[in-house]
Amino acid sequence: MLVFAVTLLVFSLLYMMPGNPIDIITDRKVSAEKRAELVHQYGYDQPLHVQYVRWIKKIVTEQDFGQSVRYKVPVWNLMKDRIPRSVKLCGWSLLIEMLLALPLGLLAAIKKDSFYDRFSVNFTLMLTSMPSFWLGALLILIFAVGLKWFPISGFEHARNYVLPVAALTAGSLAGTLRLTRAEVLEVLNEKYVTTALAKGLPYRTVMFKHVLRNALIMVTVSVFMSLPWLISGAVVTEKIFGIPGMGNLLLNSIVVQDFPVVQAVLLLIAILTVICNLLSDIVIAILDPRIRIAIGGGDK
Amino acid sequence: MSEELLRLEHLSIDYKVKGGYLSAVNDVNLSVNRGEILAVVGESGCGKSTIAHSIMNLLPGGNEEVEGKILFKGEDLRKYSRKQMEAIRGKDIGMIFQNPLDSLNPVYKTGKQVEEAILLDGIDRVQAWNKVLELYKDVKMPDAEVRANSFPHELSGGMRQRVMIAMMLSRNPELLIADEPTTALDVTIEAQILEIIKDLKKTYDTAIMLITHNFGLVAEVADKIAVMYAGEVIEYGDVFEIFEKPLHPYTTLLMKALPRKTKHEGRLQTIDGNVPRILDKKPGCRFANRCPYAMEKCMENTPPEVFVSEEHKCRCFLLEEQAEGKEAAE
Numbered sequence: 001m002l003v004f005a006v007t008l009l010v011f012s013l014l015y016m017m018p019g020n021p022i023d024i025i026t027d028r029k030v031s032a033e034k035r036a037e038l039v040h041q042y043g044y045d046q047p048l049h050v051q052y053v054r055w056i057k058k059i060v061t062e063q064d065f066g067q068s069v070r071y072k073v074p075v076w077n078l079m080k081d082r083i084p085r086s087v088k089l090c091g092w093s094l095l096i097e098m099l100l101a102l103p104l105g106l107l108a109a110i111k112k113d114s115f116y117d118r119f120s121v122n123f124t125l126m127l128t129s130m131p132s133f134w135l136g137a138l139l140i141l142i143f144a145v146g147l148k149w150f151p152i153s154g155f156e157h158a159r160n161y162v163l164p165v166a167a168l169t170a171g172s173l174a175g176t177l178r179l180t181r182a183e184v185l186e187v188l189n190e191k192y193v194t195t196a197l198a199k200g201l202p203y204r205t206v207m208f209k210h211v212l213r214n215a216l217i218m219v220t221v222s223v224f225m226s227l228p229w230l231i232s233g234a235v236v237t238e239k240i241f242g243i244p245g246m247g248n249l250l251l252n253s254i255v256v257q258d259f260p261v262v263q264a265v266l267l268l269i270a271i272l273t274v275i276c277n278l279l280s281d282i283v284i285a286i287l288d289p290r291i292r293i294a295i296g297g298g299d300k
Numbered sequence: 301m302s303e304e305l306l307r308l309e310h311l312s313i314d315y316k317v318k319g320g321y322l323s324a325v326n327d328v329n330l331s332v333n334r335g336e337i338l339a340v341v342g343e344s345g346c347g348k349s350t351i352a353h354s355i356m357n358l359l360p361g362g363n364e365e366v367e368g369k370i371l372f373k374g375e376d377l378r379k380y381s382r383k384q385m386e387a388i389r390g391k392d393i394g395m396i397f398q399n400p401l402d403s404l405n406p407v408y409k410t411g412k413q414v415e416e417a418i419l420l421d422g423i424d425r426v427q428a429w430n431k432v433l434e435l436y437k438d439v440k441m442p443d444a445e446v447r448a449n450s451f452p453h454e455l456s457g458g459m460r461q462r463v464m465i466a467m468m469l470s471r472n473p474e475l476l477i478a479d480e481p482t483t484a485l486d487v488t489i490e491a492q493i494l495e496i497i498k499d500l501k502k503t504y505d506t507a508i509m510l511i512t513h514n515f516g517l518v519a520e521v522a523d524k525i526a527v528m529y530a531g532e533v534i535e536y537g538d539v540f541e542i543f544e545k546p547l548h549p550y551t552t553l554l555m556k557a558l559p560r561k562t563k564h565e566g567r568l569q570t571i572d573g574n575v576p577r578i579l580d581k582k583p584g585c586r587f588a589n590r591c592p593y594a595m596e597k598c599m600e601n602t603p604p605e606v607f608v609s610e611e612h613k614c615r616c617f618l619l620e621e622q623a624e625g626k627e628a629a630e
Binding site (some may be wrong): 190191192194195196197198199200201202203209210213214217287288289290 | 353356358382386387388389390391394395397399402403404405406407416417420451453464467468470471
């Protein structure tokens, strides 16, 4: 449902935009008649709903996303090479985010009001306030141009990914860390933590098994919800670091009004968003038995 | 006299609050003997729970200042390290909390939470699980096996409190601190839980420190009673003695506030006023502002603890007056 709504919206917006892809592939020397012929050939003169239905039909029946107007190749071929690069970027970013944010957030909550806690709270506030494109530019300036530790752009080697992943991770890492800290602080006040201590469990066991386990519920949901956000963040990051991934493709295609490509990429993002939401619902049910009952529609 | 298990000596606990110190517990001296039930009674906010938590070193942390000694089998628990405390908790001293509804972790099955405690003693899983089922039967849990595999939210308040009791008795502690174990439960369940506690005391010979504001409950189960008011123990002694002959005016008034079956006096008696928040320690009796017998010296001097008999003590100037009166008469 949501996927259809998004594609329809994008379709209409592109439809309303002045000009059409034919303007880009032809130049002024091409006669008006020839241009009209091309427009007709690609089907851009037909009403919105006809175009939309035709597009959807092709995807569903033939798995055909159409032809790129600019590159003159099937859209799928364009995406095929680019998806792994984007997934690599986002995947690493997500992994590092989780590996760092959870323990650091837990530590900040346990050592509340200590120097470390204050430092991490303020430092992460700074990170969240930094737009990723600015941070990306800053990282390039310091580590690539200044210190020459890492290449400025490219995508062939692991070294190429260090700076983009850092730029992409910073914001979400900070957010997740702060959320973890807040959640842990809340759980620490719960009575069952006292119970767990009262029955003689070691402090460390209580922290990991009882506190972090409960704090994780909200954190996991938030991470899953922020996944689409991470993907869109990658759009900007990919552009800055010159990684030819999905984000870069999307941006370039919008600029040149390559409708079929824009459509396909946005469709993919929409589907991802829906899947992430669904996954977060499933994961929360696994983590929290109280919700499991509600979904199962009664006790088993 | 049986062996002394727990002894509080001059225990004072202050909470740091805005504008000074809130005196939650002041100069409390109490002891619990092996196999005995001591009831600590008092109004809300008189420091009962604070004492209970301080024994386990489970106070919220950060803003309290504790003075005095907490002696368990002769050793001061306040000098114990975190590791040593962890070894004591659950194993030697168990604790049941006021509100069973949120005292269990919502994401684990109740049986697993009980098992977790048993496993600390290095017992293998199969045995531990069998012990859990056994304990569930001990606390009269219907359908023990089903309940052990249920999550806390699937159980009623009474059942959850049974789980708590099973959990805290799983390692046979010598002392059980029950912090208002029945306050959140309805009356029929309350009676059942009390039966369980009494039975368990008999079978395991556990000493129990029962914290409550319910005098009826005290009469039912306790051996000794300590009446608290505004952070101080104002009267302590044998249950029968205190019910027969309460000495402190506050105890007397509390007894009068009990609903009784026999006399139909119309409205219940109440004590005017509220428990004061003691912000700064000042000399003077803390009950003076509500006491019908308050004298001038009650406002200025703190009454000392006077032993009326070997086991019965009270903090009130009236006792001195009576003693003087007696002397004068003689």
